[in-house]
Amino acid sequence: PVLVLDLGAQYALLIARRIRELGVYCEVVPGDLPAQALLERRPRALVLSGGPSSVYAPGAPGVDPELWSAGVPVLGICYGMQLMAQALGGEVRRGDRQEFGRSELELLGAPDGSSSGRLFDGVGRPGDRLVCWMSHGDVVVEPPPGFRSVARTAVSPVAAMEHEQRPLFGVQFHPEVAHTPFGTALLRHFLYDLAGVSGGWDPRDFGRRAVDALRQQLPEGRAVVALSGGVDSATAAALVHRALGDRLTAIFVDHGLMRQGEPDFVRRELGERLGMPLIAVDAGARFLQALRGVRDPERKRRIIGQEFIRVFEETAGALPDVRYLVQGTLYPDVVESGGGKTATIKSHHNVGGLPERMGLRLVEPLRFLFKDEVRALARELGLPDRIVDRHPFPGPGLAVRIVGEVTPEALETVRACDAIVVEEVERAGLAREVWQAFAVWTGSYSVGVKGDARLYGPVVAVRCVQSHDGMTADWVRLPYELLDRISHRITNEVPYVSRVVYDISPKPPATIEWE
Numbered sequence: 431p432v433l434v435l436d437l438g439a440q441y442a443l444l445i446a447r448r449i450r451e452l453g454v455y456c457e458v459v460p461g462d463l464p465a466q467a468l469l470e471r472r473p474r475a476l477v478l479s480g481g482p483s484s485v486y487a488p489g490a491p492g493v494d495p496e497l498w499s500a501g502v503p504v505l506g507i508c509y510g511m512q513l514m515a516q517a518l519g520g521e522v523r524r525g526d527r528q529e530f531g532r533s534e535l536e537l538l539g540a541p542d543g544s545s546s547g548r549l550f551d552g553v554g555r556p557g558d559r560l561v562c563w564m565s566h567g568d569v570v571v572e573p574p575p576g577f578r579s580v581a582r583t584a585v586s587p588v589a590a591m592e593h594e595q596r597p598l599f600g601v602q603f604h605p606e607v608a609h610t611p612f613g614t615a616l617l618r619h620f621l622y623d624l625a626g627v628s629g630g631w632d633p634r635d636f637g638r639r640a641v642d643a644l645r646q647q648l649p650e651g652r653a654v655v656a657l658s659g660g661v662d663s664a665t666a667a668a669l670v671h672r673a674l675g676d677r678l679t680a681i682f683v684d685h686g687l688m689r690q691g692e693p694d695f696v697r698r699e700l701g702e703r704l705g706m707p708l709i710a711v712d713a714g715a716r717f718l719q720a721l722r723g724v725r726d727p728e729r730k731r732r733i734i735g736q737e738f739i740r741v742f743e744e745t746a747g748a749l750p751d752v753r754y755l756v757q758g759t760l761y762p763d764v765v766e767s768g769g770g771k772t773a774t775i776k777s778h779h780n781v782g783g784l785p786e787r788m789g790l791r792l793v794e795p796l797r798f799l800f801k802d803e804v805r806a807l808a809r810e811l812g813l814p815d816r817i818v819d820r821h822p823f824p825g826p827g828l829a830v831r832i833v834g835e836v837t838p839e840a841l842e843t844v845r846a847c848d849a850i851v852v853e854e855v856e857r858a859g860l861a862r863e864v865w866q867a868f869a870v871w872t873g874s875y876s877v878g879v880k881g882d883a884r885l886y887g888p889v890v891a892v893r894c895v896q897s898h899d900g901m902t903a904d905w906v907r908l909p910y911e912l913l914d915r916i917s918h919r920i921t922n923e924v925p926y927v928s929r930v931v932y933d934i935s936p937k938p939p940a941t942i943e944w945e
């Protein structure tokens with residue numbers, strides 16, 4: 431594999447994602463891993479990530495110095511390049527100015543001007559000015575002995591450097607971000623031409639290999655998986671089902687807080703169509719009972735979580751010889767909770783300590799995949815588009831879209847409104863362009879007039895947001911005609927609702943969900 435040495439997790443993950451998009455398998459490992467442990471994995475190339483630290487700060491992340499002479503091609507990015515420069519005898523200093531955002535890179539070329547040097551060979555020509563994206567305060571002012579600067583900017587005299595013979599390269603800018611237009615070309619050149627890696631990584635092959643591995647690792651006994659209707663748990667389940675067949679039982683806890691038609695859909699598409707043994711537990715009444723009189727959002731979440739575990743545990747506990755619990759944990763969660771150390775089994779996404787209590791071994795077949803790779807695999811496994819392209823839906827379901835107490839009336843109303851919002855957004859062909867679209871029971875009431883009668887009814891909000899990762903979001907400028915259709919249908923088709931409002935708050939400061 432190609433190994434990305436993690437010197438600041440969020441940077442490392444993005445690099446890994448780009449490299450995989452180039453068809454090269456790579457993993458993120460902790461930056462401070464001993465050279466021997468790294469080299470045992472026989473990496474074809476190493477990439478040192480950026481990081482928020484300064485190489486001179488006490489306790490700044492570093493790498494094993496033996497790596498520099500191991501003969502493995504290394505590309506240092508941002509902090510990674512500064513680390514390389516400092517370790518090998520160059521000079522890194524606090525810059526006079528910070529360089530943040532768009533910057534113009536000038537390619538210096540070889541001393542005789544004949545070529546752009548090894549790193550930029552085929553990417554640009556000497557004298558070219560290329561747009562790149564920078565984010566740093568420290569600068570390399572002097573490359574180490576044996577290295578030369580191959581690009582500069584107004585702020586950075588060494589914006590890229592390479593060793594004269596050895597396969598050591600560094601760039602101050604971020605080739606992994608979209609704002610560096612030639613970044614992908616540079617990474618491709620480093621990987622394929624300079625490091626000589628062979629491509630061919632495809633998440634669908636991963637599926638075939640994973641099936642073989644699962645058969646070996648889970649030779650006997652039964653496995654259970656909790657289906658949520660989302661793409662991650664469905665894909666994990668489908669993969670394990672392909673490997674173990676009927677030794678897998680899927681459990682779908684219907685907490686009664688699902689969208690309209692969702693429970694039937696899960697039963698039909700995942701149970702019947704894929705032929706997966708599926709137990710659907712209709713626990714709606716139980717959840718409603720537990721939520722009675724509860725208004726505090728965090729308490730609502732906790733109650734739903736606890737109740738979910740109870741129902742799941744009761745159901746799984748009734749099955750014979752269950753030994754494994756399958757979870758759809760993805761790579762970003764693994765890296766964020768354990769720094770990519772494969773020995774660290776994450777805990778915060780475990781179903782509330784359930785594996786320990788029930789003596790189950792946790793199986794996470796997607797733990798090396800990114801979301802887009804999971805989608806590709808899901809398609810390959812024959813999951814329906816509606817699951818593959820599904821919008822995120824919170825675990826506590828409609829309960830976090832009801833401000834205040836979850837009453838049957840609120841639940842029914844918000845579910846009916848939600849179905850209209852989703853249907854109209856889909857019909858307008860916008861489903862793929864938006865991150866989430868839904869309705870909210872705002873908990874406030876207003877005066878209206880329906881027929882000839884005065885009506886004091888609930889105010890329903892419509893929320894439709896665009897986002898890349900759910901961390902930040904903006905409200906979608908839906909066409910007025912579409913908003914009008916949604917409002918018209920809600921007030922006509924849903925009893926008692928006479929007022930519909932559109933939520934125009936970005937995140938931050940608002941969150942996507944109302945609770």
Ligand code: XMP
Pocket residue numbers: 731822823824825826830866900901937940941942943944945
């Ligand atoms: P917020 O409301 O925090 O939501 O802006 C960000 C994203 O996370 C989803 N979300 C949840 N997902 N369990 C989940 O599985 C939850 O408790 C939960 N709360 C929010 C939300 O739908 C959005 O995509």
